[in-house]
Amino acid sequence: MTDLISMTIAEARNGLANKSFTSLELTDAHLAAIEAARALNAFVLETPDKARAMARAIDARIAKGEGGPLAGIPLGIKDLFATKDVRTTACSKILGNFVPPYESTVTSQLWRDGAVMLGKLNNDEFAMGSSNETSCFGPVVNPWRREGSNTSLVPGGSSGGSASAVAALLCMGATATDTGGSIRQPAAFTATVGVKPTYGRCSRWGIVAFASSLDQAGPIARTVRDSAILMRSMAGHDPKDTTSVDRAVPDYEAAIGKSVKGMKIGIPKEYRLDGMPAEVEKLWTEGAAWLKAAGAELVEISLPHTKYALPAYYIVAPAEASSNLARYDGVRYGLRVPGGSIGEMYENTRAEGFGDEVRRRVMIGTYVLSAGYYDAYYLRAQKVRTLIKKDFEDCFAKGVNAILTPATPSAAFGVGEKGGADPVEMYLNDIFTVTVNMAGLPGIAVPAGKDVQGLPLGLQLIGRPFDEETLFSLGEVVEQAAGRFTPERWW
Amino acid sequence: MSVDAATVRRIAHLARIAVAEAEVPHLQGELNAMLAFVEQLSEVNVDGVEPMTSVTPMEMKKRPDVINDGEIADDVVRNAPDTVNHFFLVPKVVE
Numbered sequence: 001m002t003d004l005i006s007m008t009i010a011e012a013r014n015g016l017a018n019k020s021f022t023s024l025e026l027t028d029a030h031l032a033a034i035e036a037a038r039a040l041n042a043f044v045l046e047t048p049d050k051a052r053a054m055a056r057a058i059d060a061r062i063a064k065g066e067g068g069p070l071a072g073i074p075l076g077i078k079d080l081f082a083t084k085d086v087r088t089t090a091c092s093k094i095l096g097n098f099v100p101p102y103e104s105t106v107t108s109q110l111w112r113d114g115a116v117m118l119g120k121l122n123n124d125e126f127a128m129g130s131s132n133e134t135s136c137f138g139p140v141v142n143p144w145r146r147e148g149s150n151t152s153l154v155p156g157g158s159s160g161g162s163a164s165a166v167a168a169l170l171c172m173g174a175t176a177t178d179t180g181g182s183i184r185q186p187a188a189f190t191a192t193v194g195v196k197p198t199y200g201r202c203s204r205w206g207i208v209a210f211a212s213s214l215d216q217a218g219p220i221a222r223t224v225r226d227s228a229i230l231m232r233s234m235a236g237h238d239p240k241d242t243t244s245v246d247r248a249v250p251d252y253e254a255a256i257g258k259s260v261k262g263m264k265i266g267i268p269k270e271y272r273l274d275g276m277p278a279e280v281e282k283l284w285t286e287g288a289a290w291l292k293a294a295g296a297e298l299v300e301i302s303l304p305h306t307k308y309a310l311p312a313y314y315i316v317a318p319a320e321a322s323s324n325l326a327r328y329d330g331v332r333y334g335l336r337v338p339g340g341s342i343g344e345m346y347e348n349t350r351a352e353g354f355g356d357e358v359r360r361r362v363m364i365g366t367y368v369l370s371a372g373y374y375d376a377y378y379l380r381a382q383k384v385r386t387l388i389k390k391d392f393e394d395c396f397a398k399g400v401n402a403i404l405t406p407a408t409p410s411a412a413f414g415v416g417e418k419g420g421a422d423p424v425e426m427y428l429n430d431i432f433t434v435t436v437n438m439a440g441l442p443g444i445a446v447p448a449g450k451d452v453q454g455l456p457l458g459l460q461l462i463g464r465p466f467d468e469e470t471l472f473s474l475g476e477v478v479e480q481a482a483g484r485f486t487p488e489r490w491w
Numbered sequence: 492m493s494v495d496a497a498t499v500r501r502i503a504h505l506a507r508i509a510v511a512e513a514e515v516p517h518l519q520g521e522l523n524a525m526l527a528f529v530e531q532l533s534e535v536n537v538d539g540v541e542p543m544t545s546v547t548p549m550e551m552k553k554r555p556d557v558i559n560d561g562e563i564a565d566d567v568v569r570n571a572p573d574t575v576n577h578f579f580l581v582p583k584v585v586e
Binding site for chain 1: 499540
C-alpha cells in the first residue's frame with residue numbers, strides 16, 4: 001500500500017476511476033504516513049475521523065458515477081483557511097481554540113469537487129514569515145537535508161506545513177496562501193510546485209486576512225499538472241469577496257503539454273543580484289535554455305523598480321495587517337487576558353496572543369499609518385507600487401508572454417539560522433517573489449535542480465494577469481527538462 | 492527617520508499591545524532596522540504618480556441591499572470568551 005502515497009493526483013484519479021483502490025484506502029495510507037511523520041511538525045491538527053467519513057462518502061459517490069474532478073483525493077489544508085467545525089488558528093495563540101461555524105469558499109469548492117481533508121497544516125503565525133518558524137505550534141522541518149548532514153532545515157514560509165507535507169508524501173496536494181512569496185518560496189525549498197494566482201482569481205472569503213490587497217490562495221502539489229488540477233477547483237468568482245473576479249475558470253490542465261513555440265520570455269536584468277550564488281545563476285541560465293529548446297524566444301527585459309518592491313511591501317503589508325488584526329481584541333473570539341479596564345484587557349490580550357514577528361509588523365503598520373507619517377511612508381509606498389506594476393505592464397505591452405527568474409536567492413537554510421538579530425535578513429528571502437504580489441500577477445515556482453549540498457532550487461515564471469495557463473504550459477517544459485526531485489526518507 | 496523610546500511606547504499604545512519597559516530598547520532596534528530598510532524608497536521619483544488603490548482594475552461590485560443571512564446568534568457568539576444571552580461581555584466601560 002505504500003505506493004498509494006507516492007502517486008500524483010493525476011495517477012490517483014485514474015486509479016480511483018478504474019477501481020484499482022478506493023478513496024478510503026488512499027486516505028488511510030496517507031493518515032498512516034502523517035502519523036509516522038510527526039517529527040516534521042507539518043500538521044497542527046490531524047482529522048482522521050473526518051477524513052475517513054469524507055472518503056467513505058466520496059467512495060459511494062464514485063460508485064454511482066458522481067465523483068467530481070477531485071473525487072477521493074486526500075489534501076492538507078493550511079490553517080489559515082476557515083474549516084467548518086474544525087479548529088482554525090492561523091497558528092496564532094490569539095485565535096486559541098477558534099472553531100469556525102463556516103467554511104472558506106476555496107475549501108468548500110474542493111469538497112464540492114470530491115476532495116478529502118486530512119487535517120490542518122502548520123504555517124507562520126498569520127502567514128507572517130519566510131521560514132515557518134513564527135508558528136505558535138513551533139517550526140516545521142523540511143524533509144530535505146543537506147547531503148551527509150542531519151541538521152534540521154526550514155521548509156520556507158509561510159506555507160511551510162503545506163510544502164513539507166506535500167514533499168514528504170503526507171498529502172497529495174495542499175492549499176496555501178501567498179502574500180509576498182508564501183507559496184512559491186516554500187515550494188522552491190521543498191522541490192514542490194507552487195502557484196500564486198492572479199489577484200482576484202481565488203476568493204479570499206473565509207481565509208484569515210493578513211494583507212488584503214496582496215493575499216491570494218493557491219495550490220502546492222508535486223507536479224505542474226497536479227497544481228493545474230487543484231487550481232481549477234480553487235479558482236472562481238465568489239459574490240462574498242468583492243475583489244474576486246467574475247471570469248470563467250479555464251480548464252488549466254488542458255494547458256499542460258501545449259506548445260510554447262514562439263512565446264517571448266523575458267529575462268529581467270535587475271534580478272541578477274550581486275552576491276547571488278553561482279548555482280542559482282547557473283540554474284536560471286539552464287532554465288532559459290530549456291525554454292529556448294522548446295521553441296520560446298528569450299529577450300532581456302528591464303523592470304527598473306525591482307529593488308524597491310521589498311521595501312514598499314514592508315510598508316503596505318504591515319499597514320494592512322495592523323488594520324486587519326485590529327479585530328483580535330479578546331471580545332468576540334479567541335484568547336482573552338483580563339485587565340482592570342477594557343483598554344487594559346485589549347492590551348494584555350494582544351500582548352499575550354501575538355508572537356514577536358506579528359507584534360513587530362502590527363507596530364510598524366500602525367506607525368506608517370499614524371498622523372504625520374502617512375504621506376511619507378504609506379502614500380509613497382502605494383505610489384512606488386504603481387511604478388512596479390507599470391514596469392511589468394510595459395514589458396507585457398512589448399509582447400512578452402512570461403518572465404523567467406530564480407524563485408529564491410538560495411536553497412533552504414537551517415532552523416534558527418536567520419533573522420535572529422535583524423528581521424530584514426529574513427525578509428530578503430522574498431526578493432524575487434514579492435514583486436508579483438505588488439503587481440497582482442500570477443507566478444509559479446517549479447523545481448529545477450539542486451545546489452552543491454543536494455538541496456532543491458526552483459525557478460519562477462511570472463505571467464500576464466489571468467494568464468495562468470501560459471505558466472502551466474511553460475512550467476511543464478521546465479518540469480520535463482529538470483525531472484522531479486524526491487527527498488530521501490529519514491523521519 | 493527613526494523612532495525613539497517614547498515613540499515606541501506611543502505606537503504600542505495605538506496598536507493596543509502592552510509592552511513591558513524592558514522590551515522597549517530591543518523593539519526600538521527592530522523597528523529602526525525596518526525603517527532604515529524602507530528608507531531607500533525616498534530616492535524614487537514619485538512626482539505625478541497615482542498611488543495604487545486597486546491592483547486589478549475592476550469595478551466595485553454592489554450587492555442587492557437585502558437581508559440574506561441571520562438568525563445565527565448561537566454561531567456568532569459560540570467562540571466568544573464571555574457571553575450572556577447572546578451578548579458579548581466586556582469589563583465595565585461606564586460607571
